Amino acid sequence: MKIKNIIKTGLASILMITATGCDGFLDEDLKSELSPTNTFTSTYGFEVGVTGLYALTRAEYNTYGEEGAFMHNGACPYEALQAATDIVDVINSDASLTAFANLTLTSEERFVGTYWNWAYSVISSANLILDYSEKNNNWDYPTDKTRFQAEARFFRAYAYRTLVYLYGDVPYVEKILYDFQLDFTRTPKAEVLGHIVDDLKFATEYLPENPDNVKDGKLTKWAAYHLLSEMYLLQGEYKLAEEAALEVINSKHYELMKARYGAGKDKAGDVFSDLFVENNQNRGSGNKESIWVMQFEYNTIGGGTNSDEWTRRAWNPKYQDISGFVLADTLGGRGLAQIVPMKWWVGTKGTNATGDVAGIFDDTDIRNSNHNIKRNWYYNNSGDASLYGKKCNITEQTWFSTKTLFPALTKFFYGRSENLSLTGSYRDRMKFRLSETYLLLAEAYLGQNETSKAADAVNEVRKRAGATPVAAEDMSMDYLLDERIRELVGEETRRFTLVRTNKLIDRAKKYNSAIKDVIQDYHALWPIPQTIIDANRDVVFPQNPGYK
Numbered sequence: 001m002k003i004k005n006i007i008k009t010g011l012a013s014i015l016m017i018t019a020t021g022c023d024g025f026l027d028e029d030l031k032s033e034l035s036p037t038n039t040f041t042s043t044y045g046f047e048v049g050v051t052g053l054y055a056l057t058r059a060e061y062n063t064y065g066e067e068g069a070f071m072h073n074g075a076c077p078y079e080a081l082q083a084a085t086d087i088v089d090v091i092n093s094d095a096s097l098t099a100f101a102n103l104t105l106t107s108e109e110r111f112v113g114t115y116w117n118w119a120y121s122v123i124s125s126a127n128l129i130l131d132y133s134e135k136n137n138n139w140d141y142p143t144d145k146t147r148f149q150a151e152a153r154f155f156r157a158y159a160y161r162t163l164v165y166l167y168g169d170v171p172y173v174e175k176i177l178y179d180f181q182l183d184f185t186r187t188p189k190a191e192v193l194g195h196i197v198d199d200l201k202f203a204t205e206y207l208p209e210n211p212d213n214v215k216d217g218k219l220t221k222w223a224a225y226h227l228l229s230e231m232y233l234l235q236g237e238y239k240l241a242e243e244a245a246l247e248v249i250n251s252k253h254y255e256l257m258k259a260r261y262g263a264g265k266d267k268a269g270d271v272f273s274d275l276f277v278e279n280n281q282n283r284g285s286g287n288k289e290s291i292w293v294m295q296f297e298y299n300t301i302g303g304g305t306n307s308d309e310w311t312r313r314a315w316n317p318k319y320q321d322i323s324g325f326v327l328a329d330t331l332g333g334r335g336l337a338q339i340v341p342m343k344w345w346v347g348t349k350g351t352n353a354t355g356d357v358a359g360i361f362d363d364t365d366i367r368n369s370n371h372n373i374k375r376n377w378y379y380n381n382s383g384d385a386s387l388y389g390k391k392c393n394i395t396e397q398t399w400f401s402t403k404t405l406f407p408a409l410t411k412f413f414y415g416r417s418e419n420l421s422l423t424g425s426y427r428d429r430m431k432f433r434l435s436e437t438y439l440l441l442a443e444a445y446l447g448q449n450e451t452s453k454a455a456d457a458v459n460e461v462r463k464r465a466g467a468t469p470v471a472a473e474d475m476s477m478d479y480l481l482d483e484r485i486r487e488l489v490g491e492e493t494r495r496f497t498l499v500r501t502n503k504l505i506d507r508a509k510k511y512n513s514a515i516k517d518v519i520q521d522y523h524a525l526w527p528i529p530q531t532i533i534d535a536n537r538d539v540v541f542p543q544n545p546g547y548k
Contacts, residue, residue, distance in 0.1 A: 040132035043140040046148045049129050053155050054217065056122055058294050060162075061309045061429070075338050076310035077111045078493075084515055084523070085494040086507035087485060088339040091400055097338060103518050107530035107547055115166055116529050122159035123173060126152040131176045143206075150206035153199035154224055160196050161231065164189050165496045166526045168544060183538035193235050200228040204247075211253050216282040217295040217428070222248045226291050226432045229440045234500050238447030245441040254288055254434045256464045261286040272465065273371040276411040281428040291432040298416065298426035309425040312412045314338045315490055318404045324379035324387035329415025331380065333422060337403035344511050345485050346407045350375040352393035360482050365467040367486050374408045409490055435461045435487050442480055443501070451475040458483055477501055499524050522546030 039045040063076040075094040083090045083101040090101035099105045105112065129152040133145055156174075163170045169186035172195055203224035211220045225247040232241035248254065257271050262280035274280055281293045296304035316335025319325045327334055347359020347368075361368035370376060375394065379387040398405035414425045438457045445454035452472040458480065459469045465486070470479060481503060484492060498504035504524050509516045527547035 036128060036132055040129070040136055042136075042138050043144045046129065046133065046136070046144070049125075049132075050148055050151050053122070053125050053129065053152065054295075056118075056125055057155055057158065058296070058308070059118060061294075061296075061311065062307045063310050076314055077114050078311065079314045079338050080111045081493045081495045082314075082339055082490075084508065084512065084519070085498055085504065086481075086511040087342060087345065087489060087494050089342055089400065089512075089514065090339055091403065093338045094336075101514065103515050103523055105523075105527060105547070107527040107533070107543065109527075112526050113529040113531060115162060115526075116532065119159040119162045120173075123156050124176070126156040126159070127174060127176050130156075130174075146206040147208070150203045150224075151219055154203040154207065154219055154227070157196040157199035157203070157231070158227065160192055160199075161227070161496075164192050164196075164234070165493075165499055167528055168525045182536060184536050184541065185539060186542065190235075193231060196231050197228065197235070200224050200231060204228060211283060211291075216284065217293055219292060220253075222251055222253060223292040223432055226437050226440070229437070229444065230500070233440065233443055233447070236447070238444045241444035241447070242441060245437050245444060248291065248434070248437045249441065254291060254437075256434055256438075256460065257287060257289045258464055269371045270366045270369060272366050273369075273410060275430070275433075276413075276427075278414070278427050281430050289434045290430045291434060291437070292430075294429040294431050296424070296426055296428055304424045304426045306423040309427070309429060310423065311429075311490060312414045312425040313423065315341075315409055315412045317398075317406050317408055318402070319377065321402065321404050322392065322398075324381050324384050324390075324392065326381045327415070327420035328380055329417050329420060330413075331374075331377075331415070332408065332410070332413030333415030333420050335408075337406075340399065340403055340406055341409070341489075342511060345482070345489075346373065348394075348407075351407065352395055353399055354396045361486060362467045365462075365465050365486065367465050367467075372410055374410050374413075377405055412490060430491065435464070436484075436492070439480065439484055439487065442475075442483075443477075446475070446477055446480065454480070461487055477503060478507075481507065520546065 040049060061076065061078055063074075074096045079090075079097055080100040082088050083097055084103055090097050093101070096110060099109050100111065130149055133149050133152075136145070139145055160170070160172075168189050170192060171184040172187040172192050174195070203219070204221045207219050207221040207224055208214050209221055211222065214220060225244045229241045229244035229248075232238070232244055257275060260269070260271055261274055262277060262285040264277040264280070265274060269277075275287070275289065279285055280287055281290055283290065296309045298304065312332060313334065313336040315337075316332045317337050317340075318335055319331060320327050320334060343353070343355075343357040343359075345360045347361065348355070348357045349359065359368070366372065377392045377394070379390050379392055382388050392405060394405045394407065412425070414422075414427050416422055416426070438460045442454040442457035445451070445457060452475075455470050455472045455475040458475065461483065462469055467486075481497070481501065484497060495504070498507055505519055505521060508519045512519075522545050525544045528541065528543050533541045533543060
């Protein structure tokens, strides 16, 4: 209860959030003992507040609003950031994704406002902690103040990252606004990026260094360096991006997992599939690859709810709709197939789909093994003796019409035998892991035209996967983007990656037949939410080009 009230106080402090239908936050009559002036008076009070900030940040993967979830609608908003790219089709899906998939987006689409509101909610809550940390003198340890400030500034940077990727120029707010403001202006993207970098540099200095000394899910300076590398790439500061990535790689705290480990290590699988087994995401399991892990555990205080982490339901097929199948935890539980993988990269090997497509994996690449991409499906309803145990082929119809069967990423399989229709994934999410740091390093080298070093960085990842090394002469941005699919598909925010590398339009034209004749340069940004433009009554708040 304390956490939610602290968050709501932060939400109430900025007009652009309250102007979008969150009027209830203004009416919140906080009990005096839960108000910021009484809560942010000790190290414990700031622990409570920062815990709420972690929870609010995790709400990025919420939907429907169950138990206070921030994101609301039919599909998970995360899916809108995969649509209209080069990796997934959105077919006969939830109506909340349609405009994103076919690029008929308007300023009134719900997810357009959802991400804006979520990001500024994180920002205002972070600003609240930063403001009160300057007023408080009652700390358990001398380092507490800068530690909490570092966490708050990391999350503020993380939220602004989303805003600049999606909307470009956005108002930069770094103080609690106690008076309503009706004349916000759009801060140039370059200036906002400068503030993001400043926040992350502060975080690299004051966040904890040793990941073995922090609780699961808590930030370290290495998470800040990882994100800093990405933000330098967005700025075009490739040498600085290289240096930030190398800070993580050379820290000696992390390594790519190369041997079986953790829960399920004695079962069928490989080291890549081990990364996605429940309870294998945090360091206590032996995972030395994870840099920042969002906590969504099942049936755990502070863990997930049915509204959390719908990635599984987005990517998994609706096999349960086929006669002869029943829901099973070994098949990933209940999928909704809101998005489906494109043939060009996943391939059709082992399926009966019309038109064989090779895909982008080597034959020896474990990321393409049956443990990581399920292509062979067998009827599992023991009550149907005529079908039980027989293979059910993937076809054009099951893949692209009914969406009941297609090659599925097992990294998102999640089921519970006691409740197979669970909506949430309830498994911790590796938000940053070392393999991506290597790929950020490769991107930094490409930006400096050092293809040999870029190939070396990529080959660290490919070596673990058992894939053929890439030669320097074959190393390019397109190759790197393909490698990010092989390693990070569904984990990364694909739209962000393509926008950062200036490849969104080219790759969509090449691989996404649904929008190849529609997509234009302006589609790299979303529109500004109409509610924000309407609420800013004292100054004209310009819309992004291409949108009304």
